[in-house]
Amino acid sequence: MLYRCRHTTRYDYGEAVPVSHHMVHLAPRPRPGQTVHWHRLTVSPGAAVMAEVLDYFGNPVSYLAVQEPHRVLDITTQMEVTVDTPPPFDAAATPPWEAVRDEAAAVPGDRAADIVQFLFDSLLVRPLPEMTAYAAPSFPPGRPAGEAMVDLMRRIHADFTFDPMATTVATPLAEVMAKRRGVCQDFAHLLCGMLRGFGIPARYVSGYLRTLPPPGQPRLVGADMSHAWVSAWWGGGWIDLCPTNNRLADADYITLAWGRDYDDVSPVRGVIIGGYGHHLTVEVDVEPLDGDCFPA
Known part of the structure; x- marks a missing residue:
């Protein structure tokens, strides 16, 4: 099954945040039975620093730093993956x-x-x-x-x-x-x-x-x-x-990451200066596709 997925995380802060640093587990993990065709992470306002590495467990993880004052932070990931039907389990x-x-x-x-x-x-x-x-x-x-x-x-x-x-x-x-x-x-x-x-x-x-x-x-x-x-x-x-x-x-399940528990693979975590509280909104869309739509 071929999927296109979009996941948006939005933070609305009570006051301006001058600097924020985040670790993001929102990229799909390549594994047997799951093929990643493309993945894109976007941040608004733009990240001054962004690095993509593998964490201790082999999961793709992004580190980003937003270094301009902001009252709203949007982190959006988009991807296309194919998930195969697993063999029968006896x-x-x-x-x-x-x-x-x-x-x-x-x-x-x-x-x-x-x-x-x-x-x-x-x-x-x-x-x-x-x-x-x-x-x-x-x-x-x-x-x-x-x-x-x-x-x-x-x-x-x-x-x-x-x-x-x-x-x-x-x-x-x-x-x-x-x-x-x-x-x-x-x-x-x-x-x-x-x-x-x-x-x-x-x-x-x-x-x-x-x-x-x-x-x-x-x-x-x-x-x-x-x-x-x-x-x-x-x-x-x-x-x-x-x-x-x-x-x-x-084939209905799309894997992002695995670890010992939620704390190892939380979708977004970070440290901010200021902010005075925040309101979090998350939207996820998983769309099955027909045919080849791999180019991003």
């Missing part, structure tokens, strides 16, 4: 979860950095006793790792209610567990923490999810949103799991 054919746990703890050489680092606690994901207790029924002895992962994803979807008013980016997982309510970020953090609690490497993935309008209704431009899901290692590779929607990620 959860029953995966090794027992204990074997995956033991292999992950002893991965040798160059593969260790890519796998082992997603076993440990991170700033926003620290496995709690109540999380491990909740996940335990999905991990009986000898169960195939893929079956355990998919079952845990299904249970989170069934037991937790999507509620955008229930949490913020700072809500701790203990509160999410108690309320049984949250958003995709919370559910991805929960699944990451529960899997890591059983020795399964799990990484937090940020990106976009293609949404479909009701039958007979036009697609609403700008009505899409950022999304988050989990990529879990099952011994023979990674499988992407979306607890928010109880489905394996497929």
Whole structure:
């Protein structure tokens, strides 16, 4: 599936900001099954300094500095990517979860950095006793790792209610567990923490999810949103799991970045001088395309 995506982040400040510095995770990540045809980042007012590099996790990241007074800052990313339909995943054919746990703890050489680092606690994901207790029924002895992962994803979807008013980016997982309510970020953090609690490497993935309008209704431009899901290692590779929607990620999912949690891959973060508060507006549009439209 070929997509054209546009993501605009707008900050309206209470007073003029003379200087601001930002780190932006809004470029699509090339990976197996996802081809990036082009990407463009624009900033208004213009950035005096802009650099594009790869972060520690291999994600494209942009650093920018705006060095003129501004009351409004617009950061817009545009891209075209192709996402392939992944091959079928046979959860029953995966090794027992204990074997995956033991292999992950002893991965040798160059593969260790890519796998082992997603076993440990991170700033926003620290496995709690109540999380491990909740996940335990999905991990009986000898169960195939893929079956355990998919079952845990299904249970989170069934037991937790999507509620955008229930949490913020700072809500701790203990509160999410108690309320049984949250958003995709919370559910991805929960699944990451529960899997890591059983020795399964799990990484937090940020990106976009293609949404479909009701039958007979036009697609609403700008009505899409950022999304988050989990990529879990099952011994023979990674499988992407979306607890928010109880489905394996497929060609409807566009990957921007992955890390240990949201803090590693937040779309825009930065430091400003002045400003006296701000109002944030985000608009995302994910448009499926027919045919080749690669030239930017």
